[in-house]
Amino acid sequence: MSKSNKSTESSQEKPFPVDGNFDIHNDPHDKPLSDTSQDNPAYIIIGSIPIPLFRNNLKNQSLPFSTKSSTHKEAELLSRYDHLPSPPATGNKKIKRNRVDLGSVRTSQENCGKSSCSSGFECSSSFIETSPTTNFTSTTHHKESLQHSHFAKKNKVVYAGIPHSSYNNLVYASADHESDSPVSFLKFKPYDICFRRKRNSPLIRSALIDKSEEIYFGGQVGDIKDTILRPEMVHIVKTCRKLGLGHGGFYQPSFASGAKLRLKMMCLGLDWDPQTKSYGNKRVIDGSQPRSIPYLFTKLVMRAIKDAHCLINKECGVTYVEDILPSMSPDICIVNFYTTNGRLGLHQDRDESKESLQKGLPIVSFCIGDSAQFFYGDHRDVEKAENVLLESGDVLIFGGESRHVFHGVSSIIPYSAPNELLKDTGLLPGRLNLTFRQY
Ligand SMILES: O=C(O)CCC(=O)C(=O)O
Ligand SMILES: [Fe+2]
Structure with a gap:
């Protein structure tokens, strides 16, 4: 963990643009990447107390490569939770949301780290086709071109006659069969977060072995509380992919301005719409219904909170741990996938219900894949923000007093994902992040 620039005063706050006009290219945080130590601990923020969860010798703790099939491993994993009650059903909600300041760009040329693309996995994102209304062809995930949105109406995605090319994985459909609206919704070409495996390709091994065991092996997790174990991560990646x-x-x-977030997003439970900054149970972009949060995800969140409570009790000697970190039961999961040049500007998560925010119900964030430089602070000022390196398997929790912390992702560290995870999942270069919330 590396921290810097503790923010204590607000008088010098710089005005911060809202609604995605933050030019992330000019983000002063966009500086050369720092060294990533193998001793980086997992890390949680509880109340205003940042608590490092030190790993043991990570190399020794990495799980032995199992000869069992991953399906078997996943079945085993799921069976660990069989005795637990099912999560509550998500009710129908259409709620105003007020999330602010997500970092975005008007243009992006995303590049997934080309050397990995010779890894022997096939990139199925390469099936993205030309939008029927533009000359723009996005052939692979290496290239994501400048595009603008033309949403004609709130809550309805209508093809407005001009190229709607905000989303490079879109095509048009006359009426989405899952939708009850007659308007033409955009239909998605799927964005695949994983390579498709080619069997027995020698390139798989060479590319993965070439990758920096000595530098980034710290991304492996052992049996440390509040981190996600490797089989769980594999399961999460595969589930998110599906x-x-x-x-x-x-x-x-x-x-609405046309500025794009520099990530791919999928919402589970409820959908968050960046244009209206509100949650709803139908995706505005294509009329589809967000899928439910998988049961195992919920269980992992609950486990993380429970472990955090034990830690607060142990480290801080606090008996009423809920006073510092309230429990929550997630009904929203925002899944972000950052390619290696993905970012997310400094923002607060404050579009959940008033009650949820007032109670300080925590955000629980799972990090999988490449490491990220995460920045956070009391103020909307990137220069005063502190940094922490979040690695694969880390769980970050901010709740209680820290619920309104400003936070963002300043950079993704290429080739930092644990090799075993890549081998087991074929995850594209980049970082998968899941943030769980209770509305
Ligand atoms: O990717 C992360 O670590 C943070 C994601 C986040 O802040 C968000 O989705 O609101
Ligand atoms: Fe956030």
């Missing part, structure tokens, strides 16, 4: 390829899958969101 969900992301279906209805309500990954897309690149943009704001």
